[in-house]
Amino acid sequence: MTTQTVQVGHPDLVGGAATDLHSHAGGGGGLGYAINVQALTSSPTDGATVYFGMLPKTPQTTANRSKVYIRKAGTIKIAEIYCYSGTAGTGEAWSLYVRKNNTTDYLIATVSLTTAERVFSNASLDIAVAVGDYIEIKGVQPTWGTNPLTTIYGGYIYVE
Numbered sequence: 001m002t003t004q005t006v007q008v009g010h011p012d013l014v015g016g017a018a019t020d021l022h023s024h025a026g027g028g029g030g031l032g033y034a035i036n037v038q039a040l041t042s043s044p045t046d047g048a049t050v051y052f053g054m055l056p057k058t059p060q061t062t063a064n065r066s067k068v069y070i071r072k073a074g075t076i077k078i079a080e081i082y083c084y085s086g087t088a089g090t091g092e093a094w095s096l097y098v099r100k101n102n103t104t105d106y107l108i109a110t111v112s113l114t115t116a117e118r119v120f121s122n123a124s125l126d127i128a129v130a131v132g133d134y135i136e137i138k139g140v141q142p143t144w145g146t147n148p149l150t151t152i153y154g155g156y157i158y159v160e
Contacts, residue, residue: 032160035068037137039153046143051136063102067134074159076127079108081120081155088116089148096120099138
């Protein structure tokens with residue numbers, strides 16, 4: 001891990017002294033960037049596959065309608081998607097994926113919880129992306145005993 005000391009602000013101001021900045025310990029030592037993803041409120045249906053990206057719209061049942069284009073090459077390292085349902089529903093296995101170029105799916109997580117809040121998180125991804133590639137978040141919904149209702153997604157993809 002590399003360390004760089006830089007002057008932040010003026011030394012007479014609180015927090016203005018020299019500060020050590022550390023690069024991310026997870027890989028190439030460079031600074032990465034985050035891409036926010038979201039979907040507006042919907043009520044998931046049994047057995048549906050849905051897609052969402054960065055636009056504030058409901059999840060789509062057709063791929064290639066919620067593309068998030070990659071503008072700087074790197075490696076997707078982390079996906080963190082928070083999901084909240086007004087009615088929790090039952091705890092059948094529910095999976096979210098990063099879908100790259102509408103061809104390859106990379107599992108973020110499978111969650112089997114009977115709670116209003118579900119977090120789909122993976123800090124061990126290793127998905128190479130080039131300028132011009134695109135991703136979507138793909139959700140594969142189970143057949144629930146009781147479906148979640150008024151569900152909303154938000155989160156980020158971290159690229160290094």
